[in-house]
Amino acid sequence: MKFFADTADIDDIRDLAETGLIDGVTTNPSLVAKTGRDFKETVREICAIIDGPVSAEVTATDAAGMIAEGRLLAAIADNVAVKVPLTWDGLKACRALAQGGTQVNVTLCFSANQALLAAKAGASFVSPFIGRLDDIALDGMELIGEIRAIFDNYEALTTEILAASIRSPNHVKQAALLGADVATIPPSVIRGLVKHPLTDKGLDAFLADWKKTGQSIA
Numbered sequence: 001m002k003f004f005a006d007t008a009d010i011d012d013i014r015d016l017a018e019t020g021l022i023d024g025v026t027t028n029p030s031l032v033a034k035t036g037r038d039f040k041e042t043v044r045e046i047c048a049i050i051d052g053p054v055s056a057e058v059t060a061t062d063a064a065g066m067i068a069e070g071r072l073l074a075a076i077a078d079n080v081a082v083k084v085p086l087t088w089d090g091l092k093a094c095r096a097l098a099q100g101g102t103q104v105n106v107t108l109c110f111s112a113n114q115a116l117l118a119a120k121a122g123a124s125f126v127s128p129f130i131g132r133l134d135d136i137a138l139d140g141m142e143l144i145g146e147i148r149a150i151f152d153n154y155e156a157l158t159t160e161i162l163a164a165s166i167r168s169p170n171h172v173k174q175a176a177l178l179g180a181d182v183a184t185i186p187p188s189v190i191r192g193l194v195k196h197p198l199t200d201k202g203l204d205a206f207l208a209d210w211k212k213t214g215q216s217i218a
Contacts, residue, residue, distance in 0.1 A: 001176045004053070004162070004184040008032045008042055012187040017049050024052035026105070026127075026164070026184040028083065029059060040076060047077035053124070055105045055184075057083035058093070066093035074102040081105045081124060086114045091121045098122030105162065112146040119151065119159035125182065130175070131165035140165070141174045148179040169193050 002023040005016050008031040016022045025046050032039045043056045054077070058069040070082035070093060081103035084090040094104045098121070105125040106118035110133060118126040128147060130140030144163055151157045160181035166172060169192050175183050 001180060002052075002182040003190065004055075004182055005190065006031070006164070006166070006184040006186050008035050008037075008046070009187070010035075010042070010045055010049075013046055013049055016187060016190060021190070022050070022052075024054060024081075024182070024184075025050050026055040026083070026162075028055075028057045028107075040073075043073065043080065044076050047079050050079070052079060053081040053103055053105075054079055055081045055083045055107075055125075057107065061085075061087070061089065063089040063092035063096075066090065067096050070097045070102060070104075071100070074100075079103075083107050086110075086118060086126075091117055094118065094121040094123050098124070107164070110143070112143060112150055115147040115159075115161070116150055119157045123159045125160050125162040127162045127164040127184070129165035130163055130171055131167040133165075134167075140171075141178060144175055144178045144180050152179075169195075 003021055004024040004026050005013055005022045006026050008027040013025060032042055047054045056073045058066045060066045060069050066084050073082050074080050082097055083105045084093045085108050086106050094106055097104050103124040105127060106123040107127040109115050109126050109128045115126045128143050133140035133143060147161050162182040162184055163175035163180040164184050166183055166185050166189060172183050172185060
């Protein structure tokens with residue numbers, strides 16, 4: 001499974017990129033607003049750090065406006081994936097942008113039927129929002145499983161399932177088990193994946209034993 005960092009924080013992105021563990025980045029207007037920086041300049045800088053897809057979201061709500069904004073965003077860098085909402089106009093924009101060679105991430109997906117429409121419209125990625133479904137007492141992971149089963153039925157569908165609205169390491173594990181192609185994850189959750197109390201306990205024991213030897217490797 002590919003990992004995308006769900007952030008617009010340049011320092012976080014640089015730090016995560018140094019590990020070689022992330023394959024792309026997703027942003028949205030809310031994440032960029034938190035940085036206080038210019039939107040297009042932020043996207044340009046992220047694209048220079050990350051080789052993989054960098055999702056940048058349109059703010060228009062009509063198809064013509066989304067297409068115009070999408071083309072402007074796609075011109076920033078070759079690895080921009082234009083993010084459009086899963087609405088009727090969003091699907092029209094997805095089709096037009098995809099036919100022009102632009103990667104499109106169709107976001108705010110909450111049903112398997114919506115995901116199927118996005119795939120048929122030519123989306124590179126469709127983003128089911130796991131956490132937001134969990135928030136209203138529905139099973140976000142059930143949706144990932146449904147989309148995976150449908151997409152696997154049809155070889156012609158090449159859209160990748162991008163698990164979004166991830167809130168915890170357990171969400172990452174479950175999405176991977178169900179076959180999501182990508183998980184877009186907040187930096188704090190990515191860093192949390194490495195943590196386990198037995199790892200810390202074991203390392204402390206090894207270091208204590210090494211200290212008793214009085215030796216030094218350096």
